Amino acid sequence: MIKFYEKRKIFFAISIAIMIVGLVSIFVNGINLSIQFKGGAIIKYSFTGDLDIAQVADTATKALNRNTEVQITEDLATKSKKLVLNLSGNSGLEAGEQDKLDGVLKSEYPDANLEFSESNVVQPFIGRRFLQNGMIAIALASIFIILYVWVRFKRISGLSAGVIALIALVHDVLVVFFTFTFFKIPINDSFIAVTLTIIGYSINDTIVVYDRIRENKPMFNKKPVEELVNSSLNQSLRRTINTSITTVVSVLIVYVFAYMYNIESIKTFALPMMIGLLSGCYSTNCLAGPLWVMWQKKKLLRTA
């Protein structure tokens, strides 16, 4: 049997360390909003042979009269190369302008076999609206879930259960957020999706444990509260581990495939998801359990 409550200080220290690393990553890497939220344009071409990045950037900047950054990425599985043009700034890009750029690039580099592959152009105000809606969704989802836990777990003092579930939730959302900043993944709409999913998963984990505590409570009435929580956590540990293995490995498989074929949208979705899942499992057992015990003990002291 793992004594989660007794080891709480180690767990709290680990979580605090992760938070510090995350905060440092914000200071070092900054928060990189994707053009989906910030506005701007990303245009991708596949090509063959060699291209001089600086020269292409120069051509594009002249053609559009706007600062353009250029990168080259390579696909691991197919070995095909991609030219990525990145236009930040306060405006999207008119389709006509993009068409002009297309023409200029193709005539300037006829030997590169430039072939258009994808583009994403976003007007800043539309992006801001997306971000705003996403944030509202995250906040509302958290509030509704906490209310739900509060009502459903009245028998194990709902308010404390709700507040502690919220703490675990915020912990996991922060871990997801820090994954984005640590790995320099631009914050895009998959951030909103991952965060919401992790909220759902994390609360699911916490609920399974609360459910056990609720069920065991009558049998542990005379015993200290940490025993109730420790044995509840241990009883559901097998389930926690098996579920985590299946979900994390499933997402890992998706990530590996996306990595091999260089599918950006899936890669930036699967990695934070995987880390969020692990965090959700960890926060339930190592944070929510012990914290709930601490809360109950405080309450006992006050009433005694």
Place this chain on the structure above:
Amino acid sequence: MRTNKHMYIIVVLLIVCVALVAYFGVNAGVIQINGMNDIRFGIDIKGGVEATYEAKDLDRIPTETELESARIIMETRLDSQNILDREITIDKTNGQILIRFPWKSGETDFNPQKAIAELGETARLTFRDPDGNILVEGKDVKESIVQIDNKTGKPVVTLKFDSVGTKQFADATAKLVNQRISIFMDETMISSPVVNEAITGGEAIISNMGSIEEAKALSEKINSGALPFSLVSKNHSTITPTLGIGALDVMVKACLVAFAFVGIFMLFYYRLLGAVACFALVLQVSVQLLALSIPQITLTLPGIAGIILSMGMGVDANVIISERIKEELKDGKSIGSSIDSGYNKAFSAVFDGNLTSIIVAIILMIFGTGSMLSFAYTLMVGCILNFVSGVAISRIITKSLSMNKPLRNKSLYGVKFKEAI
């Protein structure tokens, strides 16, 4: 429902049927069910164009009528290019028009940027004689309305011209009595009435309309020629079909491998209960696919992620249940009562867990945008199905299987031999 020992055969057969229907679809006379190949894929999977248009150089938000006119121009243009599988939505509050259409694979000379730009240009409405000479231009039409002819009681379209238009139209109709004058939007002919007499009053009537709807459509098209602004898109994304199809292949492969892994893991760990869980999962995913293909809801890459996640939740439900059953068995209870109390005790955890995910999905459906909607939809359907297939159906199969004598061995339920004594 009382379970008997052969029930599992019926349920498993049903699951296989549902899976086959979901995969191949049904096409038998009156009954038409779309299979997996008929799922409507988002542009991130199939390739295509998505663009948000706004009015160019206009210092106010366009009115609803103006937006409606602009939409009609776009519809006509897309029709003429034979792009029929499209979605056009008007956002009244923000004065924008959203367009989404697929980029068919094989169309190599398609220039999406040019297409987006051209779609937003002001429509050029012209009146032409049978030889194609332009007689009057759309900008000289003051307005066009639908009226009901007092004498015949049939709908007609009334055109009013401004001073320049009145003059030109009078000259034109004088020459073209008993001939046709054709109205073009860009290069598409939208109407070609016969001129009965010279019209000098600046007001023309196009009769011979089949229905009020037809009259309305024509009138709106004519009005759109007088739209005072053009539309530009500074917010658009384009994906080539090859890139999209590649992503789909990869996701499908990844899903299959993940499914195989989960299946093997469950079989290894929970034996018979694991096998039941696999069938429950097959049912869940099949119905999920049907929930996409039948109402033709667009599936995007995040939507596929939603399917994978709800599969995860489905596995979780089965893990919780199986662990509970194992616990009961270890306590020395009989197989039958262990299954019953295992399912009963696990239910509250599964219920709360899935319900909270459904809450998340609903909120995402309200506030989510674009491809996220697909994610919310698949996640929600998956969680609802969890109750049906992961809990109810799997319970029927497990109960029924356990009534068969050869399967009444605790080690088949993942309990180690030593523990089973």
